[in-house]
Amino acid sequence: MKNAKPCSVIPPKDQLASYKAAITENPNNASNNELSILAVGDYQKLWKPGRELKIRFLEDVSSSFVRAFSQAITHWIKHANLKFVIVPKGDADIRITTDSEHNKSLIGTDALTFDQNEATMYLETTPSDEYFESTVLHEMGHALGYLHEHLHQDATIPWNREKVYEHYFENYGWDKQRVDENVLTPYSGAIVDTEYDKNSIMHYEVDKELTDGVWEVGKNTVLSELDIKMAKRTYPEDPDDVPWKNV
Numbered sequence: 001m002k003n004a005k006p007c008s009v010i011p012p013k014d015q016l017a018s019y020k021a022a023i024t025e026n027p028n029n030a031s032n033n034e035l036s037i038l039a040v041g042d043y044q045k046l047w048k049p050g051r052e053l054k055i056r057f058l059e060d061v062s063s064s065f066v067r068a069f070s071q072a073i074t075h076w077i078k079h080a081n082l083k084f085v086i087v088p089k090g091d092a093d094i095r096i097t098t099d100s101e102h103n104k105s106l107i108g109t110d111a112l113t114f115d116q117n118e119a120t121m122y123l124e125t126t127p128s129d130e131y132f133e134s135t136v137l138h139e140m141g142h143a144l145g146y147l148h149e150h151l152h153q154d155a156t157i158p159w160n161r162e163k164v165y166e167h168y169f170e171n172y173g174w175d176k177q178r179v180d181e182n183v184l185t186p187y188s189g190a191i192v193d194t195e196y197d198k199n200s201i202m203h204y205e206v207d208k209e210l211t212d213g214v215w216e217v218g219k220n221t222v223l224s225e226l227d228i229k230m231a232k233r234t235y236p237e238d239p240d241d242v243p244w245k246n247v
């Protein structure tokens with residue numbers, strides 16, 4: 001059994017504030033059209049394409065950490081029409097704490113609903129870790145508004161549920177509800193027309209000991225073709241171009 005720490009998504013504190021922030025930032029987030037390609041949740045939490053996102057670390061981090069972090073996120077920036085600026089102080093859209101035992105993040109515009117002194121992303125990984133880059137890419141994927149791929153409605157993973165509960169409790173202390181929310185229960189409430197993508201950076205590693213003994217997903221460490229396609233569709237070069245919304 002491999003031991004990379006699983007990520008969990010931070011839910012919004014206030015659902016209505018979450019919705020209002022999402023549609024104020026980017027009115028296309030409100031789409032609930034059946035053909036909306038990203039409707040894994042009830043509404044999207046994508047930033048306005050072309051916008052600048054300020055990132056601030058809540059603690060002092062070394063310049064080598066910032067360099068490694070910046071290097072990692074270039075893989076998203078190459079394909080998503082967004083600008084990232086790391087600011088030393090002042091207001092920031094994404095606040096990162098490295099004083100953490102977990103890797104986790106809010107989804108996209110939910111960050112707008114948290115106070116400026118509150119972290120919107122937690123990183124326990126450091127540049128010396130083998131999976132630093134892939135962990136940063138995964139957490140930044142959440143910060144861009146993307147959800148867990150293994151919870152895609154079409155994933156139909158043949159989980160051995162009892163083993164899954166046991167594994168996450170014994171290794172990470174997760175209770176049943178946390179496992180249900182982060183591992184076992186597919187997103188509902190919307191039609192998805194993006195293909196399920198086993199290679200997505202947003203997919204958990206799945207050990208075959210937790211499934212029917214055959215089905216498994218290895219550790220995804222780079223953006224998949226469909227991740228790149230998603231970045232291009234959700235943050236298109238022309239901000240008025242919204243191919244993910246069927247109007």
Ligand SMILES: [Zn+2]
Binds near residue numbers: 009138142148
């Ligand atoms: Zn995650």
